[in-house]
Amino acid sequence: MFESKIPSGPLAEKWTSHKNHINLVNPANKRLIDVIVVGTGLAGSSAAASLAEMGYNVKAFCFQDSPRRAHSIAAQGGINAAKNYQNDGDSVYRLFYDTIKGGDYRSREANVHRLAEVSTSIIDQCVAQGVPFAREYGGLLDNRSFGGVQVSRTFYAKGQTGQQLLLGAYSALSRQISKGKVEMFTRHEMMDVVIVDGKCRGIIARNLITGELERHAAHAVVLASGGYGNVFFLSTNAMGSNVSAAWKAHKKGAYMANPCFTQIHPTCIPVSGEHQSKLTLMSESLRNDGRIWVPAKKEDAEAIRKGTMRANDIPEEDRDYYLERRYPAFGNLVPRDVASRAAKERCDAGFGVNETGEAVFLDYASAIQRYGKTEANIRGLRNPSEAEITKLGKEVVKAKYGNLFDMYKQIAADDPYETPMKIYPAVHYTMGGLWVDYNLMTSVPGLYAAGEANFSDHGANRLGASALMQGLADGYFVLPYTIGDYLASDIRTGAISADTPEFEAAEKGVQDRIDHLINNNGSKPVDDFHRRLGRIMWNECGMSRSEAGLKKAIADIRALRDEFYSDVRVPGTADQFNPELDKAGRVADLLELGELMCKDALERNESCGGHFREEYQTPEGEALRDDEQFAFVSAWEYTGDPSEANLHKEDLKFENIELKQRSYK
Amino acid sequence: MDLTLKVWRQNGPNDKGRIETYPVSGVSPDMSFLEMMDMLNDQIIRDGGDPVAFDHDCREGICGMCSMFINGEAHGPNRGVTTCQLHMRSFKDGDTITIEPWRASAFPVLKDLAVDRSAFDRVIQAGGYISVNTSGETLDANAIPVPKAQADEAFNAATCIGCGACVATCKNASAMLFVSAKVSQFALLPQGQPERATRVQRMVDQMDKEGFGNCTNTGACAVECPKGIDLSNIARMNRDFLSASASEE
Structure with a gap:
């Protein structure tokens, strides 16, 4: 059951x-075969709709009150x-190469090559479904560029691309529900x-309104239940996003692959206080035009933290555009x-720019000037004044990123058109997930995983605008075919x-398990x-990790789990609408996953x-891979205790790409 | 900040429901409204009580799950935001805040502030889609140019998050703004033309079946819509519905 089943033959012909x-x-x-799909994000909705169109009887499940609310809805920037x-010289090979690198x-x-191959059909498909992508004046589709690449291949709908794509998949799903081919729960x-x-x-499913347990049988089950970023409590995930479906599958024999591969997204609104319940992403598309910097002088950074100085007071020569400085070839568009x-x-070195010292500037001033000048030319304005240019530039920026700027203003109570935004990295996505073979089947026959729930396409770091691509690729174009083989x-x-x-x-x-939680009568x-x-x-398994820290974290998590089971208080009863009970079950699983x-x-x-281990870095502080020993997928088999999981290694063979140290310099 | 909350409590669809009063103290102006509700629930649970049930998920204003009627306004006093994007700095120390669920017979209360909005899903299922299979074997995405202005207008209509604020705000509990946003998105795009007439008829029929009220053009829905969905969508839907009915055999 642990075979990647990669087809033989040349790479471009395998699929x-x-x-x-x-x-x-x-x-x-x-018509004689039943399939269950768990989760209705991009992967789940598209899989359920496609399987139903093909003729299978589908049951789809989501914990939200409507399939349209799955967290794919919140993806902002775009789809590659x-x-x-x-x-600009883009090709299937380049998308493949960029993603591997x-x-x-x-x-x-x-x-990954298959993903790049089907990427073009996704755009065709979505346009046919009425997804309103951004267009140029000539009526054709517009593109923007994203991190880690040197071409513009990202399709978008303002800062709401995930919403528009999910509503597209939801409409396809709704069509099948109306035909009776999908039964929606x-x-x-x-x-x-x-x-x-x-x-x-x-x-086994639980009706979250009545608390009733239900049995649903099928010939195959697809888990499209998303990622597990909420193990960090603070993340850009929705409050309800959870690992439970995947974790339950893991405990029943599905291997968990590369669980430590977590994406920390560089541009999020910083934490404001202890009360914080979640973090908000500022789309990577902002790095297209925004420039990231901190003060070059420590005393300036201190003054900003104290509030005696403002970003706009710092002259150009005293600013450190550290990404442009360190990575001239990719600049602000290095991978996440x-x-x-x-x-x-920079922040650890004392150059952070908010009260907590954990924030850097994302500055739109020069983009506003650049766009303003272009717009003035387009409108034929001669010798426009500074003020005119700024006004025009702000209009262009508003058209491109308006909803993101509004969101920032709302949360941070600060106007990003006038002063640079403050941003800091936050947990955003998990590359790890259920191990699947080339057909997207887990190590349990008949159990599939699609979208963020599986581990398959993004390696140790996902490029921007690739999650939407993978979710829809799995759901529309891969799984509906490969599941037939089984x-x-x-x-x-x-x-x-x-x-x-x-x-x-x-x-x-x-x-x-439910009885235990509800009857526990603890205090917290x-x-x-x-x-x-x-x-x-976050402290031990976040942006940087060390042997000592990880060992301590394991001991701390085990102690915390024991305390949870003895002292958690879950109010109410199990046979009513009880969001606290739902949450308790999810957190119990996160306590094992962590x-x-x-x-x-x-x-x-x-x-x-x-995955950055402090012990393994180059002299410049870049990630130091060890391809001799670690060019493999870690697939963990559950044995009754997370720490005692068995490691299975799937060796990664690179036949088409030469392994190199990644360089964005 | 110290606040007094008057919260609607209702055990289920058949319970009569009542307002209960809770004091909360130590609220930070930087908190979101839902974080303030988290704080209230934390306090209630530690005191051995029954926390207030409310719907929420993404907490960044896009999933459409949160749904609170705050001081008589859907999503509270600010314009263009959902409850999760409302921050406590919009209130003053010592304020009394009344929090109720969406009220509409098509949206029965499940518990406290959580309501059942599945009627919206059924309206979409009635025709809120373009009938193409998901094979990917369609035209190239650039085969049909769409004028930018038209594409932008379709996008604006498509940004509806299906939260139901329009229904909750309308004195008739009409769903016209929600339904017309979807009708408009497809009516504005070339891909939506083949089913334009049947789509609007089916969706309107379903809307009526669900028990939503009629539109009397007060425009309150558009004022409270967190995504700024425009009233002109309702006009477009009415036009389409009329012409579809007139051309019926």
Whole structure:
């Protein structure tokens, strides 16, 4: 069950040839087969809609009150596709190469190439569905550039690309719901997967309104339940985003791959105080035009922190545009892991610019001038005044980034058109996830994982505008084909019964866990434990990690977990609408996952992408990979205790790309 | 800041419900409104009580999950923001704040401040889509140019987050702003033309079936809409609906 199943043949032909040779299920037989999809973000909605269109009977589940609210909705900047509409030399190969390099050579060549291949169909598909992408005056699609690449291949809809793409997938899903091909279960949470004779044959779900447990049987189950950034408590994830579906699958035999690969996004609004419940991203697209800096003199930084000096008081020559200084070739558009570490480095050195010392400036002044001048030319203004240029420039910036600037203003109570924004890195995405083979099947037969829930395409660092691409690629164009290869052998099985000892036992296990939480009668609310877990993870398994810190974190998490089970207080009852109980179950799983993440980070004695071990760095402070020993995927098998998980290594073979130290200089 | 909260408490759809009063102290002006609610719930749980149920998820103003009627206004006193983006600096020390759920017969209360908005999903299911399969085997994305102004207008309509503030605000609990935003998005794009007439008819029929009220053009919905969805969308929908009905066989 631990075979990557990468097809043979030349890289560029693998996917086509694979599709030509895998088993198919004929349309009449598809009507006899049931598939469960958990999660309705980009991957889940698109998979559910596509599978239903093909003829399968689909049941889809989400914990939100509507499938349209899944957290893909919050993605801002854009979606990549190798269309080369800008004629800047883009190609499938370049998108493939950028993604492998951006991931610091820790992803599978074949998966990433497939992703780049299908990227162009995604854009065609979305336009046909009525997704209103940004357009140029000629009526054709506009593009912007993103971090880690030197072409403009990102399609966008202002700063709301995720929303528009998800609403597109939601409309496709809604169409299938209206036809009766998808049965939709909102406000339902997956509590466990059910394994029968070694195959995944269904789930136990909980109706979050009534608290009732339900058995749902199927021939296959797809988990598209997102990432686990909320293990850090503070992250850009939605409050409800959780690991529970993936973690329950892990405990039933699905391997967890590279759990320590976490993306810390460089441009988020800094933490303002102890009360903070979540962090807000400022899209990476802002790095297109914004320039990142800190004061070059420590005394200036101190004065800013004290409030005796303002950003605009610092003359040009006393500003340190540290990304442009350190990485002249990519400048402000270095990949996220590099930009985040550079911000931390400056702040740790004492150059931070807010009260906590953990913030840097993102400045739009020069972009406003540049756009203002161009706009003045377009309008034929002769010798425009400074004020006119500034006014025009602000209008252009507003058209491009207006909603992001408004959001910043709302949260930070500061006007980014007049003074630079303050930003700091925050947890944003998890590259790690359930291990899957080339067909997106986990190590449990019949159990699939798609989108952020799997580990497959981003290696140790994801490039911007690639999450939307992967979610839709998995859901629209990969899984609907590859799942047939497995289901072809199930056409004679008949309907799966939920009235079996396996379902009985799974349901009982779920009931016992709920009873324990609700009857615990401790003294502290769930959030108390979640916050403390987050602090441990951020300090020891965040932007930089060390052997000693990780060992301490493991011990601390174990102690915290014991305390949780003895002292958590969950109010109310299990048979009512009870958001605190839902949260308690999720935090219980995060308390186990956190330990596995630390163990994974501890065992990976190298630095790569978002995983930065202090012991392994170049003299310039860059991540130092060890390809001799660590060019593999860590796939962890659950054995009853996160710290005792068994490590399986999937060696990564690079046949088309030469392994190099990543350089953005 | 010290505040007095008057919060609607209701155990379920069949409970009568009542207002309960809670004092909260030590509120920071930098907190979001929902963080202030977290603080209240933390206090209630530690005191052994039943926390206030409310819907929320992304907390960055885009998922459309949060839904509070604050001092008589959907999403509170500020314009162009959802409850999660409302910050306590918009209130004064010593204020009394009344918090209620969305009120509309098409949105029954589940518990306290959480309501059931699945009627919106059913309206979309009735026709809020373009009937293309997801095979990817369509035209090249640039095959049909769309004038920028038109694409931008479609985008503006498409930014509706489906929160239901329009329904909660309307004295008739009308869903016209929500429905017209989706109708407009597709009516403005070439891809939406083939189903333009049937789409508007089906969606309006479903809207009526769900028990939403009629529009009497007060425009309150657009004032309270956190995404600034324009009233002109309602006019466009009415036009489309009329012409679709007139051309029916």
